[in-house]
Amino acid sequence: EHLALWGGRFTSGPSPELARLSKSTQFDWRLADDDIAGSRAHARALGRAGLLTADELQRMEDALDTLQRRVDDGSFAPIEDDEDEATALERGLIDIAGDELGGKLRAGRSRNDQIACLIRMWLRRHSRVIAGLLLDLVNALIEQSEKAGRTVMPGRTHMQHAQPVLLAHQLMAHAWPLIRDVQRLIDWDKRINASPYGSGALAGNTLGLDPEAVARELGFSRVTDNSIDGTAARDLVAEFAFVAAMTGVDISRLSEEIIIWNTQEFAFVRLDDAYSTGSSIMPQKKNPDIAELARGKSGRLIGDLTGLLATLKGLPTAYARDLQEDKEAVFDQVDTLEVLLPAFTGMVRTMRFGADRLEAEAPTGFALATDIAEWLVKNGVPFRHAHELSGACVKIAEGRGQELWDLTDEDFIDTFAAFLPADKAPGVRQVLSSHGSVDSRNGKGGTAYGRVREQIADAKAQVEEL
């Protein structure tokens, strides 16, 4: 006999085509543990409401324990006829407890409040795993920043040499967004920390159950305020999906830098053998596949978010079956991040920077031109003119195929003549080094060594507080 959760008013079972379409056990079975935990809490609520005797409750809890064991060891699993994880678990419970008792558990709940609760439980647990993995990555970036010491590198805007920066400063620029991603997850948890159990199909339940006790047992600090919202809302699932997508994008931007730094032309960084791959045809190749996969998978994480938002758009506000489509999107994101992040962190932790290359490249491409302009400002030249004068120095150097520090005293004297006395002009040389340039950017958040040390200490303190 077909053991469905519905059927009373039907003269036939579902057509095979419908059954195939409707089926979700292939992806929602991973909610089984949470469903059994929910069922245990719900059974106790039924007991407190007088709908299960003490003896029945005891037998129900025993049966749920047995069911959990069977799920754990794989001796119980969904079969072809089970529509979803809830259908399968009811079948399993009835196998163990019998029709009479097993059939009582469903009173006062609907798969609508049940599934809304389960996705929250599952996501909350995995968000903590992901936050932990993200903090590992943040710590790897902090370690690399500490190891980088005073090493300078070319800071770029538009990918063009802009101003020298500390390598540690550039690395920390990737740590902060990741710290914010963790903060986002923590903040999101405050909103998703409400149990929809008791919302029923949409209107609440008549059986005098205590949703607050159920919520507490399931690790929630409160119950959703509106039973329709409790069953229908997926904004919190979408918010999680945004954070997952944002995390992917943040990692992708770091990946892009690593890929570029790892090219032969840049040679800023070397990846550890254990975190690089080879080529099947070109024996010399050592490829940054982890960074490339991270960059690629960010597209997939974004797709999961946009797919979910598209599903939600235009849904009337109460349960509709469309909502079943929320799960695969976030399951895919979680699976993706839980595999990606450990590999990515390993790559970051073991990469080695070519300090000599970084140092040599840092001041080139006229990266100290701003320092000349600012030195002129300190000597009383209005910035508009200072910018022009420094630009004129660049023009001379570029024309000769030289760098700024190759200019002669006469060049500086002539170029600055309208604004500075000749004995002062050559003094500009004091700012023509990348370390001097970096150290002069000593305001809060700047790239001066002391400020970067301070920044690293702040990051550690913030991580400590999470």
Ligand code: ARG
């Ligand atoms: N499997 C569904 C989901 O994941 C829950 C079942 C609700 N079905 C229903 N006919 N009300 O959203």
